[in-house]
Amino acid sequence: MSVSITRRFALVLFAATVVAAALSVPSAAAQERTVNDGVFTAEQATRGRAAYRAQCAACHATNLFGGEMAPGLKGSGFTGGWSGATLWELADFTNATMPQxxxxxxSAQELNDIIAYILRENDYPAGSDELAIDLANQGDPIRIE
Ligand code: HEC
Structure with missing residues (x-):
């Protein structure tokens, strides 16, 4: 009698473990964030606007639509080109090649602030935590979409 109760308990434990393992798969996938998850703050984007105007607007235009000097950083032509890449990749490219x-x-702060501003200008939502990409460490990806 007591043996069968123990066995039943073990079976229940086993079943609970299987369910927990199954549930952990979608929750692990959900950990990958995208630019639609509020990955910068509104204040950060406003700081980024000042840095953008000082360092980028001469070529990419104050309205981010670009011109003869450089391509636009706003609209589907830009976001579509980066779709599927990560913000770390965008930051790495920008840091390595811009201002051209x-x-x-x-600085790392300016880079993050400017990317926050570019995200806001492309209508991605602000959130409660500042964007803090570390070029030395890719960390958890934030996917551009
Ligand atoms: C002297 C002109 C100039 C300045 C200043 C400049 N850029 Fe650029 N930028 C370019 C040109 C030209 C290209 C296209 C060639 C390339 O992709 O390397 C470009 C491309 C880019 C791209 C890739 C666009 C795409 O469609 O993939 C990004 C992102 C970018 N610049 C960000 C910035 C940021 C952020 C700043 C300010 C920190 C900046 N640029 C300053 C000239 C400039």
């Missing part, structure tokens, strides 16, 4: 006349000049 003086690459590598941006």
């Amino acid at each position: 006349d003086a690459p590598g000049r941006l």
Whole structure:
């Protein structure tokens, strides 16, 4: 009698473990964030606007639509081109090549703030935590979509 209760208990435990393992699969996938998850703050984007105007607007235009000097950083032509990439990849590219006349000049803070501003200008939502991409460490991806 007591043996069968123990066995039944073990079976229930086993079943609970299987269910927990099954449930952990979708929750692990849900950990990958996208630019639609509020990955920067409104204040950060406003700081980024000032940095963008000082360092990027001469070529990409104040309204981000670009021109003869450089392509636009706003609209589906831009977001579509980066769709599927991560924000880390965008930050790494930007840090390595922009501003095109003086690459590598941006501080980590300016880089994050400017990307926050570009995201806001592309109508992605602000959230409660600042974007803090670390170029030395890719970390959990934030997917562009
Ligand atoms: C001197 C002109 C110039 C300045 C200043 C400049 N850019 Fe650019 N940018 C370009 C040109 C030209 C391209 C296209 C060639 C390329 O992709 O390397 C470009 C491309 C880009 C792209 C890729 C666009 C795409 O469609 O994939 C990003 C992102 C970008 N710039 C961000 C910035 C940011 C952020 C700043 C300010 C920190 C900045 N740029 C400053 C000239 C400039």
